[in-house]
């Protein structure tokens with residue numbers, strides 16, 4: 001019989017339920033496809049690509065463009081197939097057997113799964129049980145021996161951010177590489193970027209999947225010291241980021257101002273959704289700085305989830321995560337989708 005590594009044998013496959021819905025509010029994607037001007041620019045570059053040739057293994061051009069925007073060099077930027085691949089490379093470089101990573105649960109589950117997959121010891125710190133924020137529990141890690149710390153801000157799924165001052169305090173109290181996952185930073189307006197020049201043990205993760213409407217492409221990047229980026233370049237697959245991804249992310253990033261309009265619509269809708277949700281007595285709503293909102297139902301969340309699905313609406317059931325019993329997470333959709341969701345939720349809670 002074939003015999004996987006024990007870490008793999010112990011893993012449960014991370015698959016989301018395979019269900020069909022007409023309104024998808026479950027994956028924190030943008031409800032808007034790429035703006036037409038960007039699609040047109042992609043189309044016009046499409047037939048100039050030499051598909052027969054391998055891509056630039058170092059993605060130099062796109063790394064340079066991203067770096068320049070932040071006042072950094074390409075040696076401070078790593079790109080990969082979504083934040084997920086960047087996280088895997090972080091574990092390949094800094095985790096593994098005999099190494100450890102700290103996570104603040106509940107948070108983005110990929111940190112734990114990828115950590116276990118790579119044989120990294122996971123140290124789980126629970127967030128504050130009442131408001132689910134991380135800010136008051138971070139100090140528990142000070143002085144703890146660890147190789148990696150993942151801190152998500154805004155946190156998925158709770159929506160809270162960690163003040164930059166608190167992140168700086170953490171950086172001063174650990175030897176670990178601190179990864180601040182800012183996948184949703186375009187919706188929070190808060191970032192640890194100003195700390196990058198001061199701390200070589202800080203890395204900031206970003207993605208094209210949310211505010212940039214490119215979840216289907218798979219593209220993300222990490223900003224960090226040249227030493228950290230150098231380590232990641234050693235472990236990544238040789239041609240990890242394909243030609244189309246390099247081209248499309250370049251077009252999207254150079255046109256980043258075009259995305260502002262829809263980000264603003266999503267932010268307005270988040271506020272409207274929140275103000276409507278807090279009027280519903282049967283749920284507790286958690287404030288959010290991202291493009292989703294977490295809420296706790298009095299009724300069994302699985303039943304609420306099923307009743308929403310039977311009305312064609314898919315949200316995320318987070319109830320299996322620590323501290324999140326009966327919690328559902330809804331992504332901010334278009335105004336029409338949000339109205340349909342709100343009407344349905346009022347009926348089923």
Ligand code: PMP
Nearest residue numbers: 082083084108156183207209220
């Ligand atoms: N970080 C967080 C907090 C996320 O929620 C996600 C996606 N859900 C990612 C990273 C990774 O996104 P992607 O792989 O699509 O870039």
